[in-house]
Every structure is written in C-alpha cells, then in structure tokens.
Amino acid sequence: MSDSAGVKDVTAEKPAETKEAVELTAGDRQKVVTPEYMFFEAPRERAFITGSEAAKEAIRRSNVDVAISYPITPQSETMQQVGSLWAEGYVKEYYRGEEEIGVMSAIAGSSRAGARSMTATAGPGLMRGMEVIASWPGGRIPAVLLIMCRVVNAPLAIQPDNVELAYLLNCGIILLHGENQQDFFDYTMKAFLISERPEITLPVAVAVDGFFVTHARGYVNLPSKDIKLPPRDPYAEAVPAMDNENPPARLSRDAPIQKSNFISYQVHASWQQEVWAANERARRYINKYMGGLIEVVNPDAEIMLIASGSAVSQSREAVRQAEEEHNTKVGLIKVRSIRPFPTPELRAACKHAKRIIVPEFNYMGWLHREIVTALYGHSKAEIFAGPRVYGGMSMPTEMILQTIFPEKKFIF
Amino acid sequence: MSVKNISITPGWEKYMTKEYQDLVERGPYGKQKKVSEMGSFKEVLEEHPMCAGCAMTLFIRLTMVGLPNPEHTVLIGTAGCGRLALTQTSIPFIYGNYGDTNAVASGLKRGLEVRFKDQAKDVVVMAGDGGLADIGFSAVMHSWFRKERFTTIMLDNEVYGNTGGQESGMTERGALLKMAPKGKMFEKMDMMGLAQTAGVAYIARLTPTNPTRVASVVRKAVMIAREVGPTFIQAYTSCNIEYAIPTPKVLDDAREIEAKRYGFTEIISDEAKAYLDSIDTSKKVKK
Numbered sequence: 001m002s003d004s005a006g007v008k009d010v011t012a013e014k015p016a017e018t019k020e021a022v023e024l025t026a027g028d029r030q031k032v033v034t035p036e037y038m039f040f041e042a043p044r045e046r047a048f049i050t051g052s053e054a055a056k057e058a059i060r061r062s063n064v065d066v067a068i069s070y071p072i073t074p075q076s077e078t079m080q081q082v083g084s085l086w087a088e089g090y091v092k093e094y095y096r097g098e099e100e101i102g103v104m105s106a107i108a109g110s111s112r113a114g115a116r117s118m119t120a121t122a123g124p125g126l127m128r129g130m131e132v133i134a135s136w137p138g139g140r141i142p143a144v145l146l147i148m149c150r151v152v153n154a155p156l157a158i159q160p161d162n163v164e165l166a167y168l169l170n171c172g173i174i175l176l177h178g179e180n181q182q183d184f185f186d187y188t189m190k191a192f193l194i195s196e197r198p199e200i201t202l203p204v205a206v207a208v209d210g211f212f213v214t215h216a217r218g219y220v221n222l223p224s225k226d227i228k229l230p231p232r233d234p235y236a237e238a239v240p241a242m243d244n245e246n247p248p249a250r251l252s253r254d255a256p257i258q259k260s261n262f263i264s265y266q267v268h269a270s271w272q273q274e275v276w277a278a279n280e281r282a283r284r285y286i287n288k289y290m291g292g293l294i295e296v297v298n299p300d301a302e303i304m305l306i307a308s309g310s311a312v313s314q315s316r317e318a319v320r321q322a323e324e325e326h327n328t329k330v331g332l333i334k335v336r337s338i339r340p341f342p343t344p345e346l347r348a349a350c351k352h353a354k355r356i357i358v359p360e361f362n363y364m365g366w367l368h369r370e371i372v373t374a375l376y377g378h379s380k381a382e383i384f385a386g387p388r389v390y391g392g393m394s395m396p397t398e399m400i401l402q403t404i405f406p407e408k409k410f411i412f
Numbered sequence: 413m414s415v416k417n418i419s420i421t422p423g424w425e426k427y428m429t430k431e432y433q434d435l436v437e438r439g440p441y442g443k444q445k446k447v448s449e450m451g452s453f454k455e456v457l458e459e460h461p462m463c464a465g466c467a468m469t470l471f472i473r474l475t476m477v478g479l480p481n482p483e484h485t486v487l488i489g490t491a492g493c494g495r496l497a498l499t500q501t502s503i504p505f506i507y508g509n510y511g512d513t514n515a516v517a518s519g520l521k522r523g524l525e526v527r528f529k530d531q532a533k534d535v536v537v538m539a540g541d542g543g544l545a546d547i548g549f550s551a552v553m554h555s556w557f558r559k560e561r562f563t564t565i566m567l568d569n570e571v572y573g574n575t576g577g578q579e580s581g582m583t584e585r586g587a588l589l590k591m592a593p594k595g596k597m598f599e600k601m602d603m604m605g606l607a608q609t610a611g612v613a614y615i616a617r618l619t620p621t622n623p624t625r626v627a628s629v630v631r632k633a634v635m636i637a638r639e640v641g642p643t644f645i646q647a648y649t650s651c652n653i654e655y656a657i658p659t660p661k662v663l664d665d666a667r668e669i670e671a672k673r674y675g676f677t678e679i680i681s682d683e684a685k686a687y688l689d690s691i692d693t694s695k696k697v698k699k
Contacts, residue, residue, distance in 0.1 A: 065523065065526045065527070066519065066522055066523050066526060068519065092526045093522045093523070093525070093526050095518075095522075095558065097515070097518075097554075098515070098550055098551065098554035099550065101512065101515070101550075101551070102512075102515040102518075102550065102551050102554060103515070105508060105509065105512035105515035105516045105519070105551065106515045106516065106518045106519030106522075107519055108508060108512070108516055108519065109488075109506075109515070109516035109517060109518060109519025109520035109521075109522075109523065110519035110520060110522055110523035111519075111523070112506060112516075112519075112520055112523070113519070113520045113521075113522075113523025113524045113526075113527060114523065114524075114527050115522075115523035115524075115526050115527060117519070117523065131509055131510070132508075132509055132512060135508070135509050139508075234527075242486055242504050242506055242520070243486070243524060243527065243528070243533065244483065244484055244485060244486055244503070244504050244533065245417070246417075246504075
C-alpha cells in the first residue's frame with residue numbers, strides 16, 4: 001500500500017507482455033490513486049442512487065480481485081450488480097456460491113490466496129455463514145463483508161431489523177454501521193484499507209439497515225469512476241498469504257494448537273489477545289479515514305441521543321424538531337464503529353449528559369447494553385432503554401420526541 | 413516458492429535440524445521424487461501423533477511423493493486424523509472450519525489464478541470421509557459442478573476416527589460403530605458415482621497397497637486438475653484402532669478389502685484422457 005500522494009498510472013504496474021498484447025479491462029484502465037486522494041481530494045459529483053448502487057460504485061473503485069455472491073433479500077441486488085462490474089471488467093473474479101457457508105469459506109480461501117476479496121449477505125444468510133465468519137478474525141483474514149440487515153428470527157420475514165449485528169460483537173471482526181447511502185459508499189471503500197493494514201489484518205463488516213438504505217435512494221457524492229484504490233499487498237500483512245511463495249506459515253493456519261497441552265492453551269490465549277489488540281488498532285484508521293468512531297451534534301446538550309445506522313437519521317430529524325418546534329437543544333452521537341467500540345469517546349462526549357436516549361431498530365437493544373457497559377461508573381446520566389422498533393417497523397420521530405419530552409403527548 | 417526460498421543461509425547449516433537439511437538437499441522441491449527415494453528425506457517433517465501402523469499416514473507420505481509441483485502446491489484439510497500429519501509436511505496447509513475444504517479451495521484457487529498468471533499453483537484438498545461426504549458434502553458437490561480446478565483426495569477410513577469412532581456416510585452397511593449401535597442402517601455412499609454425475613474429469617479409487625500406483629494417481633489427478641477440471645481420489649486408509657485391525661496386519665487388511673470391494677478403478681473423461689495422451693507422464697513432469 002502506497003502512502004505517496006498523487007495519481008499514478010496503473011499500466012506501469014503491469015509487467016511487460018512478452019507474448020501478444022493483452023486487451024486492457026475496464027479495471028486496468030482505471031488509475032490507481034492514494035487513499036487520501038480518493039477519500040478527500042478527488043472531485044466528487046452528486047448522484048441520486050440506492051444503497052445497493054452506492055455499494056456497487058464503492059466496489060467499482062476498490063480494486064477488488066475476487067467477489068463471491070449468493071442471493072438473499074435485501075442483499076441480492078448488491079452482489080448481482082457486483083456481477084455486472086465483473087462482466088464489465090472492474091472486478092477480476094466473480095461467481096455465485098452454493099450457500100453462505102460455502103461463500104464465507106471461499107472468501108477465506110481467496111483472501112488467503114492474497115486476493116482482495118468481498119461478499120455481502122443479510123439476516124439468515126449471516127446466521128448461516130456465522131461459523132465461518134467467526135473464524136475469519138482468528139485466521140487473520142483481510143476481507144470486506146457487506147451486511148444489509150433484516151429480520152433473523154422466526155417467523156421468517158425479510159423486513160429491516162438489525163438484531164443480527166449483535167451476533168458479530170464477540171468474534172473479533174471490525175464492525176462499521178452506516179447511516180445512509182453516502183456512508184455505505186464511503187465506509188465500504190475505507191473498509192478495504194483498514195482490513196489490509198499490516199497491524200490490523202482483520203475482516204471488516206460494513207452494515208446498513210436493509211430497505212431503508214439498500215432500496216431507498218439518497219444523494220451520494222461520488223469521485224470519478226476512472227480511479228481506484230491501490231491493490232492489496234499480501235506480503236505486508238500480519239500473516240503472509242498462503243500462496244507458497246513464503247516458507248510455510250506454521251501458526252495461524254495449521255493445527256498445532258489442536259493438541260491439548262499447556263503450549264496450546266498459551267498459543268490460543270495469546271492469539272485471541274492479539275486479534276482484539278489488532279481490532280483496537282483499527283481506531284487509528286477509523287479516525288484517519290472516517291473522521292472518528294463517533295460524530296457528535298450539539299455536544300453541550302444535557303439530553304443526548306446515541307444511535308447507529310438508520311436510527312441516526314431519525315434521531316437527526318428528532319433533534320431538529322426538538323429545537324425548532326419545542327425550543328430544546330438535544331445532542332446526538334452517531335456511532336460509526338461498533339467494533340472497536342468508542343468507549344473513551346462516549347465517556348468524554350457524555351460527561352455533561354443528564355439523560356441518554358438510545359433509539360434502536362431491534363427488540364433486545366444491543367447498542368443500549370454496549371453503552372451502559374461503556375459508561376458504567378463514568379456517567380451519572382439516566383440511560384433510557386429505547387425507543388425501539390423491530391420486525392420491519394419504521395421509527396417515527398415522534399417516538400423519539402416522546403422519550404425526550406415524557407411530559408408531553410405525541411401521537412404516533 | 414522454489415528450493416531457493418527454503419535454502420539455508422550460508423554459515424547457518426549446523427543450526428538447522430537434520431530434517432530441514434534433508435528437505436533442502438534431498439527433498440522434492442524442484443525435482444520429481446520417486447517412491448524408491450522415500451526415506452532419503454522426510455515427507456512428513458516432524459513428529460506426528462498418528463497411531464502406530466496407520467494406513468492413512470502411509471497414504472499421505474505417498475501423496476507427498478506424488479505431487480508434481482510441491483513448491484507451488486497448497487494443501488487444504490479439515491478436522492480429522494489426516495490433518496495431524498498434513499500439518500507436518502513441508503507444504504503450506506490450510507486448516508479451516510468443519511467441512512469447508514472444497515469451498516475454501518474454490519476461493520483459494522481462483523484467488524491464486526488472479527495473482528499468478530504465469531505460474532500454475534496446485535490446490536489439493538485432503539480430508540476424511542466424514543469431512544467430504546457428510547459435513548462438507550454440499551461444498552464438495554458444488555465445487556465439482558462448478559468445475560473448480562483442484563484435486564479432492566478422500567482419506568476414507570470409513571469412520572469418524574478423530575472423534576472416537578462414529579459411523580460416517582462412507583461406513584459400510586451393518587458396521588457396528590458408535591452412533592450406530594444397531595449397525596449402520598444404510599449403504600456406503602457412492603461418491604464415485606456422484607463424482608461422475610457432477611462431471612469430475614478424473615476419478616480414482618485405490619488402497620495404499622501399491623505405493624508406485626498411489627504416487628502416479630496423485631500426479632495424474634493434480635495435473636489434470638491444473639489443465640482440465642476437478643479430480644477426485646477415494647483412498648481406503650483403514651482405521652486400525654476403530655476397526656480393531658492388528659498393527660502388523662494393516663496392509664493385509666488393505667489387500668483383503670481391495671480384493672473384496674475396493675479394487676483399483678480409474679474413470680477418466682475424454683478431455684482428461686486426451687490431456688494425458690499429450691504428455692508423457694513417465695518423464696519429468698512439466699512445470
């Protein structure tokens with residue numbers, strides 16, 4: 001990964017062809033630019049597109065080697081559009097896998113081959129692939145997983161509900177939760193860079209709430225499609241690629257720790273510690289590329305809303321209504337990164353808070369639990385458990401206003 | 413990787429183990445080894461915890477001799493006895509999740525093809541009958557239907573050996589094993605037939621009774637996978653513990669089973685046959 005500024009010609013990177021001239025693909029014709037140029041300097045044009053299209057545009061510019069798809073609502077549209085990118089020559093390899101265990105395993109394979117790899121799933125698909133996904137961090141697999149949240153519980157439904165993210169909190173994967181189409185575009189590209197850093201070398205999941213983001217249109221500022229991120233360098237990562245160009249890697253990818261003796265306990269313990277330490281080291285790049293693990297609106301307010309995903313958009317509107325219609329300044333903390341969790345950031349941002357409200361799009365309130373754990377002993381604020389919607393419901397701003405102004409009566 | 417990559421820095425030879433020195437000087441990197449050369453280097457580098465007399469260990473050692481291009485090969489396995497020896501070979505070995513071998517191999521092979529346009533990289537799955545026919549069944553079948561270009565080798569001991577002797581889909585009907593307290597109720601799965609249905613280019617069934625044949629079958633399977641399409645080897649590698657075969661009788665048992673129901677069989681597609689005809693396998697394998 002190059003840290004030098006400016007634009008360089010990708011064609012210079014290709015070795016001279018000795019045989020017949022090879023036709024350049026659309027991807028070959030894109031220019032490799034630095035992450036800084038792509039994220040902060042490249043001129044952008046505003047487009048009105050769905051979240052699925054935003055993901056597609058991110059993949060187009062991310063120099064992806066291998067993308068593996070499997071349909072599930074509401075994700076299908078994204079990976080079928082990535083298929084179009086492969087047909088157009090922006091992605092080098094693509095196929096439809098057999099089901100999610102197969103797909104997540106194949107991603108583990110292609111990533112170990114040293115190829116930049118990505119897939120996407122939703123709800124029950126995430127649950128099916130979970131055994132494999134939970135093993136990626138320990139395998140030190142750099143890869144990007146896009147998640148379009150939907151109901152996972154019975155009775156079966158396709159509606160938005162982000163309870164599935166609770167299942168990802170304890171496996172070591174880096175988890176980013178986007179608010180809207182623009183976030184989905186930006187976080188996805190940044191995820192590749194964070195994932196492949198030598199001191200991180202972990203998978204990154206980028207989640208958005210299904211339908212609200214994936215199927216609805218929003219404004220997205222896009223840089224030119226003629227530029228792309230630098231390629232992955234699999235020899236500058238925590239664990240070398242399994243391409244038999246390195247002496248055989250012994251530790252992470254074979255089975256000495258399967259033996260039951262004191263060395264195996266020690267190996268496994270230190271390995272887990274290192275996975276979580278690497279997860280924490282992602283903070284530096286989340287700060288650098290994404291403007292921090294949290295965003296704070298009205299930092300001095302005594303009532304703070306804390307939210308992630310689509311709940312942020314509803315909270316923003318509630319903050320506006322509280323100020324314009326009820327003459328009350330309410331604060332908002334948008335949590336961009338769920339893992340690593342912004343514990344020190346939240347403690348600092350909630351120092352003056354008297355009431356904290358956590359709107360969520362799931363029944364059991366995983367974000368509330370995370371916040372309570374983070375703030376315990378560091379805040380005297382009452383931390384309100386809700387409001388919550390689930391099973392596909394949308395969250396009227398009146399629901400949030402009702403928790404801000406319990407003495408008033410809102411109709412929703 | 414070439415033998416150059418594993419060569420010892422001058423002056424450090426005396427600090428390296430005998431096994432490593434043998435690997436560099438007499439090992440298979442850069443030269444096709446013959447079965448008659450076995451013992452001049454260790455195919456399995458370190459101590460492995462396989463049981464005494466294990467037929468699977470013998471089969472794995474023979475496979476290591478048969479691989480046409482070990483310096484550009486990556487092995488994939490799953491839970492089971494085989495990986496206890498496979499992790500100790502001089503070839504990178506991926507040990508993933510339960511039954512994920514053929515899905516991992518699909519991604520790995522395609523990823524390697526993206527990255528190495530001018531260097532064939534061989535991917536070889538070696539896993540047990542439980543790993544491939546039961547828990548990994550879907551991934552195996554789909555990798556075959558997709559015509560993924562790698563070799564699948566089933567170490568068929570007809571039992572879950574590593575977990576202590578439970579029935580598998582490849583167990584013979586009637587066999588009395590754990591989780592089959594009244595004897596297995598259904599037939600041994602016909603993986604050869606399924607491979608044929610799925611259009612596997614080269615299918616072979618054998619036992620380790622003929623070492624040269626094992627090496628030659630492995631060589632053919634890996635080369636056909638590189639050039640034509642998926643290949644499958646189903647190898648009888650008895651579990652002398654769970655089937656109570658006395659250690660000195662392991663090969664006698666293999667010969668008996670071979671004569672009774674596990675005879676050497678090869679099913680080669682026309683395309684694979686044409687490829688084999690186009691190369692002379694008796695000479696040094698083309699890299």
